[in-house]
Amino acid sequence: MPTLEWIGKDKVVNHHQEVPYRVLERQYSYDEAGQHAEDNSSENMIIHGDNLEALKALLPRYEGKVKCIYIDPPYNTGNEGWVYNDNVNDPKIKKWLGEVVGKEGEDLSRHxxxxxxxxxxLKLLQRLLRDDGAIFISIDDTEQSNLRLICDEIFGTGNFISDVIWQHSVQANGYGGKFVSQFNHTLVYSKSSQFVLGNLPRSDADNKLYKNPDNDPRGPWRAGYCVNGLYRPNLKYEIQTPHGNIISPPEKGxxxxxxTMQAKLNSGEIIFNVDETAIIHKLxxxxxxxxxxxxIWAGGIAGTTRQATAELKVIFDGKAPFDTPKPTCLIERIIQIASDPDSIILDSFAGSGTTAHAVLNMNKADGGNRKFILVEMMDYADSITAxxxxxxxxxxxxxxxxxxGTGGNFSYYDLGPVLLLPDGNLNEEVGPQKIREYVYYMETKESLPSEHSEDEPYFMGLCRNTAYYFYYERERVTTLDHAFLATVQTKAEGYTIYADLCAIPQETLHKHNITFKKIPRDIARL
Structure with a gap:
């Protein structure tokens, strides 16, 4: 498979593994009661912070659980006048390049x-997708070819679904000597072959060809092809009509x-024309x-940036605080064909928040329970997106x-502190609950169960018949000893127990199928 090489690639291919794991800190919640400090347990999230670190922070809870991802990343056009800086010279990106790629970053081209x-x-987004999920990425000609190649590498060429052409403008301005640009690309990749593309609702225009001139009890129909697309000599035979006419087979059969033909004739699915010189297949x-x-999605169907801007002006009292937003109906169209009514929808380049708007619209329309996760790194995450x-x-x-109003709710988060410090120790400022969530995920690749037993305060959960305990106290050293084992109540085939120290011989641990893991040495890094 062809791969794309560029300066700095060797520094970033595995960089997602080196990104520190940060906890998410809820700042406020919002619902029918307005904005408040109390946690409303909303599954809808808006996260302010670098999307690379935010995606890493989402892994313990959402790896392999997101059905549909839509992103509208910077197109790298060099236009630096937008609120959303469409250029990788953004100060935060330059800082990241300097830290990760090093001095080489000073000599890199824009591409x-x-x-x-x-x-x-993209590597982290791929991990967050469900096996039957798909990602939709908007892009223009500037980076489309490069994006296609790195997506082939990350998602696999066999998981390429389509390059959807969206007409973003129906009244584009032209400049001398250049083609007028009226479309963008949307690259679509699945996580695996389990993805099934859904259908769109049919409109009156889609159905206009279906008639019922013969009052067929099965309703309106239109004529379909009866001829084979490939040459099939074994499917060449004559058909005799009710009045004895003979219809010769087509050239390809x-x-x-x-x-099967006779069965369709008997059921009325295939009929003869008036003079019995041809057959008609009813669809x-x-x-x-x-x-x-x-x-190919025309602007009249999927919306345009002009319509999206007009929508923003209504929302923000006559002003559009965001240039070239995506129209809500475009994202709704994506959600319709790529998700279910209870799916999780992720947008890690959230911009003005169109994806959340689309999710809320669709939930209101059909009573669905779709959840959205938005990530926005810029300072307007609260003032515009949220x-x-x-x-x-x-x-x-x-x-x-x-x-x-659509109704609904969300919680707003900032990226919090790193959970594991550079020296390998736990950052105790994070709090035991966040640490437990992380440790349990690293052991099981499952989310920490929400139910908590007061009788077993250190018990995290039972997964694949192994019971997991995290014996941790911020103010004292914990020791796995017989006194602690006496408090274990959960029955399991095996036990994994974290503690600072262990006073039980290895032979005894082995005899009782107990695996001891030392805090913090044995806590795996995500």
Whole structure:
């Protein structure tokens, strides 16, 4: 498989493994009661912070659980006048390049820098996807070819689904000597072959070809092909009509065997034309489950950036605080074909918050329970991204432009401290609960159970018939001894117990299927 090489690639291919694990610190929650400090246990999240570190922070809870990812990363056009700086010269990215790539970063081209920025983020996004999940990535011609190659490397060429062409503008301005650009790419990759592309709802325009001129009890239909697409000599046979006419086979043969053809004739699925010189295959509207998506999305169907800007102006009282946003109907279209009503939808380049808006719209429309996770590194994460979501929940606009609120909720997070310090010790400021969540995930690749037994305060959970204990106290040294074992109540085939020290001989541990792990030495790094 062809691979793409660029300056700095060797520094970032495995950088996602070196990204420190930070905890997420909830700042506030929002729901029908407005903004408040109390935790409303919302599964919807808006995270302010570097998306590379935020994606790492999501792994313990969400690895392999996200059904649909949509991202709209910087296109690397060099335009530095936007609120969302569409250029890898952003100070935060330059700082990261300096720390990770080193002095080489000073000599990198714009494309090298962009690739260095994107590669580790895509690696983490791939880990977060469910096996039946897919990622949709908006991009323009500047980096489309490079993005395709690194996605082939990360997701696998066999998991490429499509390059969807979206007409983002129907009234584009042209400049002398250049083509008018009216479309963007959306690269689509699945996590594995388990992904199944869903259908879109059918419109009246989609159904206009279906008629019922013969009052067929199965409803409207249209004529379909009866001829085989490939040459099949074994499917060449004559058909006799009710009045004895003979219909010769087409050059490539019929689509079905003689037996199947006769069954369709008997059921009325295939009929003869008036003069019995041809057959007609009925395709019934009632047999269709929606519309199979095409890979060209016109602006009149999927929306345009002009429409998205107009929508933002209504939401933000006449001002659009974000240039070239994505229209809500574009993201809704993606969610319709790539997720279920209870799926998790992730957007790690959240921008103005369109993805959350789309999720909330769809939940209101069909009663679904989709959850959104947004990540935005810029300082407007609260003032624009989260603010838009608040207004969508509550309702916005005035008069004829008033839009009823969708309802819903979310919690807003900042990236907190590193859990494991550079010297390998635990950062005790993180708190025992966050540490337990991390340790349990590293052992089981499962989320820490929410239920907690007061009788066994150090018990984390039972996974694959192994019981996990984290015997940790901030103010004292803990020791795995017989006194502690006497407190163990959970029955299991094996036990993994973390503590500072162990006073039980190895032979005894082995006899009782106990694995001792020393804090912090044996805590694995994510």
């Amino acid at each position: 090298d820098k962009w690739l260095c920025m994107m590669y580790p983020r 019929w689509r079905w065997s003689r037996e 019934y509207l009632s047999d269709l489950n929606g519309k199979v998506p095409e890979n 603010e838009r979501v608040k207004r969508v929940i509550d309702g916005y606009g005035e008069g004829k432009k008033a839009v009823e």
